[in-house]
Amino acid sequence: MRRLAFLMLTVAACGGNDNDSLTSFDGVYTVSTWTDNLTSCAAEGSSVLDQREPNFYIKTENFLGVRFVNVVTCADVGDCQAKANEVDTIHLGGFGFDTGSDETGWRDTSAFGFASNGMCEGTVTETVMTSPASGQIRIEARSTDAAPFPVNAAGECPDDAVISAAAGQPCTSFEVVTASFTTDY
Secondary structure (H helix, E strand, O other): OOOOOOOOOOEOEEEOOOOOOOOOOOEEEEEEEEEEEEEOOOOEEOOOHHHOOOEEEEEEEOOEEEEEEEEEEEEOOHHHHHHHOOOOOEOOOOOEEEEEEEEEEEEEEEEEEEEEEEEEEEEEEEEEHHHHHHHHHHHEEEEEEEEOEOOOOOOOOOOOHHHHHHHHOOEEEEEEEEEEEEEEE
């Protein structure tokens, strides 16, 4: 199963942006290209821009003391600004980055595993956000299916086991988003 990258969830939380941003990329962006190759990572795939929201905002969020760079898709610039300025709400569903920097790129590794008939299946997605030029953002998400493996003693498929089972497997999908800075939020 692919990362839930497009499911818009809203999480009510204490905190929000603590005005101490992790990134200089904060702002609203207009998507230039959005491609998805569902069969390999050898090259970008077909455009899916017409199936995605055409804007996103980038904002540092703080959820229970954990700070991360949040990328949230929106219908238009006004929608982005409204969501980004909701003080007591953290919107999730685009991309989130918990390690890295503006200079080296922001990174996230997510694993999704599930059990079926005593075996685990799953996918690991490695996502990187960079800025190839001032005002430009590039997000690349590479997903790899894990080789099936038995559930643990508790009947679960822990993330670390999914990550281990995906190591060395061929990359199965490659999503790329490029965007340009539009305005502050």
